[in-house]
Amino acid sequence: MSTNDPAEMKEGNDGFLLLHRYRGAVMGFAALWILVFHEWLPVFGNYPKLALIENFIQRIGFCGVDIFLFLSGIGMVYSIEKSDRISVFYYKRIKRIVFPFLLVALVRWRFDGWTAAEFLKNILGVNFFRVDIYTYLWFVPMIMIFYLLFPPYYRFFKKASNQFIFTGCVLTIWLIWSLKVRMTLRIDMFGMTNRIPIFVIGILAGWAARNKKVIFDKLTWGFLVLVLVLGLYLSYLTGYLGLYILVPVSDCCVPNILLACSLSFLIPGVLYQLCEKSPFKIAGWVISYILSFYGMFTLEFYCIQEWLGGRIIQRMRDGHRRIVVNAAVFVLITVTAFVIRWLSGHFWMLMEQSVGKVRDLPVPAGAKDAKKE
Numbered sequence: 001m002s003t004n005d006p007a008e009m010k011e012g013n014d015g016f017l018l019l020h021r022y023r024g025a026v027m028g029f030a031a032l033w034i035l036v037f038h039e040w041l042p043v044f045g046n047y048p049k050l051a052l053i054e055n056f057i058q059r060i061g062f063c064g065v066d067i068f069l070f071l072s073g074i075g076m077v078y079s080i081e082k083s084d085r086i087s088v089f090y091y092k093r094i095k096r097i098v099f100p101f102l103l104v105a106l107v108r109w110r111f112d113g114w115t116a117a118e119f120l121k122n123i124l125g126v127n128f129f130r131v132d133i134y135t136y137l138w139f140v141p142m143i144m145i146f147y148l149l150f151p152p153y154y155r156f157f158k159k160a161s162n163q164f165i166f167t168g169c170v171l172t173i174w175l176i177w178s179l180k181v182r183m184t185l186r187i188d189m190f191g192m193t194n195r196i197p198i199f200v201i202g203i204l205a206g207w208a209a210r211n212k213k214v215i216f217d218k219l220t221w222g223f224l225v226l227v228l229v230l231g232l233y234l235s236y237l238t239g240y241l242g243l244y245i246l247v248p249v250s251d252c253c254v255p256n257i258l259l260a261c262s263l264s265f266l267i268p269g270v271l272y273q274l275c276e277k278s279p280f281k282i283a284g285w286v287i288s289y290i291l292s293f294y295g296m297f298t299l300e301f302y303c304i305q306e307w308l309g310g311r312i313i314q315r316m317r318d319g320h321r322r323i324v325v326n327a328a329v330f331v332l333i334t335v336t337a338f339v340i341r342w343l344s345g346h347f348w349m350l351m352e353q354s355v356g357k358v359r360d361l362p363v364p365a366g367a368k369d370a371k372k373e
Contacts, residue, residue: 073202
């Protein structure tokens with residue numbers, strides 16, 4: 001591409017266009033980061049400085065959840081604007097989530113010795129609310145709640161005279177509520193409630209993208225870099241030194257908001273420079289392709305990784321080098337998640353074909369007459 005091309009210059013300077021172009025890559029990055037957080041065995045123990053960096057990257061890997069929520073907030077805006085009916089919006093969300101969530105639950109019921117009651121309580125979210133949100137794949141019940149509440153929230157959001165002020169008011173209400181319940185709310189619940197702001201900010205970002213309310217210039221990109229640095233610093237203070245910022249479980253609130261918002265734009269910016277501007281275009285395209293590949297089945301990747309990864313590590317840890325165990329975990333989870341994604345696609349295709357055939361069946365004459373009466 002020529003640097004004199006106005007379209008190219010606009011794309012290279014528009015963070016939302018770049019995010020749209022590399023959204024799959026950002027999601028893939030977040031998915032891999034979460035895997036590192038859950039299953040990575042440290043390999044740089046003999047190199048103190050590298051070990052410190054490795055440990056820090058792994059320790060803050062749950063920020064991948066916040067990146068997903070930020071992107072989900074943006075995506076929800078585009079999705080609901082394109083949906084003619086709210087039922088279609090909900091169907092698409094459920095369709096994406098249900099199959100891997102239930103399939104992995106069935107596997108764990110069979111191999112982990114769950115009782116039928118435990119199985120039902122886990123898939124229905126009873127244990128999520130009554131016992132601990134981390135009982136079983138906590139992200140799925142949380143995102144389902146966010147999806148359920150999004151349409152009514154967005155209705156009020158759109159009617160507001162100023163969407164930025166409206167969002168600020170919502171965040172203020174969230175903060176006041178969080179401070180009020182900080183001594184009474186079960187501590188694990190803050191792992192969910194602390195993610196409300198990033199989803200709300202994502203909705204604002206999606207609206208701003210559709211309405212061209214944000215201009216990306218050099219100052220904007222510089223500001224995003226500063227936000228990233230501040231997020232990393234606060235992650236260190238909250239995660240390692242126990243700094244309390246506003247609410248309990250502070251390490252998955254303000255620091256992650258800063259990291260998710262900045263990385264969601266900076267990663268596409270870096271990939272664009274690598275793929276289009278640098279002498280290492282091939283490397284850039286390879287990195288982008290690999291990340292985008294994982295961005296296709298992020299939910300399946302998440303659903304299976306802790307159960308399967310834990311079993312692989314348990315069997316291989318004592319007889320193999322850590323780097324070999326990490327590679328085995330990486331490959332086997334990738335293959336399994338891809339297969340689940342394939343099964344999910346075929347399952348819903350067959351379901352929709354079956355429903356379509358039922359709809360196309362001729363109505364018996366007697367039934368028609370009865371309907372008229």
